[in-house]
């Protein structure tokens with residue numbers, strides 16, 4: 001990468017175009033014996049299998065267990081790993097089998113969101129390092145408990161926001177944090193894509209291959225609905241945070257990274273609703289959010305984070321389906337989600353651009369290095385909490401139609417009982433996975 005000075009020198013004459021090559025697979029030298037860390041995966045759905053496929057041919061891990069409450073998915077995941085790794089993992093339905101096994105060093109969690117913090121805290125309490133998918137929490141309180149679990153147990157908790165380990169994003173941050181667009185006062189994140197209608201369905205019997213009681217876990221008891229499981233649970237209050245907590249949280253995390261804030265905002269206001277879909281989903285399909293950070297909490301400058309969501313759009317925004325804009329006093333940077341960016345100076349002069357692929361493998365590598373050598377995590381629990389927390393606060397503001405004055409030190413909403421109640425959630429009474437302190 002050019003130094004900032006030489007970079008600026010280059011850009012005087014013309015816009016620089018860079019393409020980042022895909023990272024080469026990490027190969028062990030033929031002579032070196034690589035210690036394979038025994039690991040496990042909880043949640044073998046779309047994302048879980050994506051993790052498995054990226055993990056099973058690494059020389060530095062041994063996938064010992066796969067875990068799912070869906071017997072079909074479990075069997076399929078075990079077969080995939082056996083073929084890729086050369087030996088089969090043990091398939092289990094109940095994560096406690098993994099947590100009881102003292103040889104397991106780390107657990108990847110790609111369950112629905114209502115299991116993220118409960119599962120991760122259980123694993124951390126059992127001394128396991130945890131890679132937990134985004135959003136790392138179901139609500140603000142859980143996010144804080146996750147951060148505390150990492151510190152208390154002295155374990156590494158990496159959140160699945162792989163932009164943090166993707167070269168193009170890191171290069172963009174180097175420009176932003178090096179002053180390329182001046183003081184960044186506003187960062188925008190958007191989620192603009194085409195989702196499907198979930199329809200209206202009555203409750204039904206869960207399929208025989210699914211342990212629906214274990215799927216619900218610590219969430220309140222509820223009938224089974226075929227348009228929630230799998231994958232569409234994210235559009236329902238008890239299991240997810242809508243598309244803002246799904247895809248939006250990636251871009252919100254990048255916005256926060258650019259703004260260099262490490263806490264939740266001081267004020268949040270949001271509007272949203274279902275403007276398009278006539279179906280069972282509970283969260284908005286259309287949403288607009290503004291968060292403000294006090295200067296004292298954001299490196300000496302008051303800053304804003306804006307989020308826009310329209311999940312019924314068969315077209316892109318600013319050239320990118322999902323993305324970010326960083327507005328500085330000297331220029332701006334427009335970024336597509338993990339695919340590239342363009343840096344503009346005064347009067348929209350294009351100064352530099354870069355493209356490159358998303359790199360989940362490096363995110364795994366960073367996590368494994370943190371476990372082995374204490375290297376700094378790229379997406380630690382705190383980063384996951386402050387990104388997910390924006391989604392949760394914005395969703396509270398949207399649901400109540402209120403501007404929230406949030407105490408970002410105590411993470412409370414003083415004198416606001418209705419909103420305070422939504423900082424956490426109801427759990428199934430006495431369920432074994434309910435985190436302490438919720």
Ligand SMILES: NC(=O)c1ccc[n+]([C@@H]2O[C@H](COP(=O)([O-])OP(=O)(O)OC[C@H]3O[C@@H](n4cnc5c(N)ncnc54)[C@H](O)[C@@H]3O)[C@@H](O)[C@H]2O)c1
Nearest residue numbers: 043044045046047068069070110111133134160215230231
């Ligand atoms: N980082 C990314 O880019 C990215 C992309 C997609 C999804 N995700 C995240 O991955 C997670 C999973 O998403 P998905 O689309 O694969 O959902 P999914 O519903 O397809 O998969 C979740 C799996 O978890 C299983 N599960 C549920 N409860 C379980 C339990 N108690 N124990 C074991 N398994 C259990 C389900 O049976 C299912 O197979 C979500 O949190 C999502 O936000 C991340």
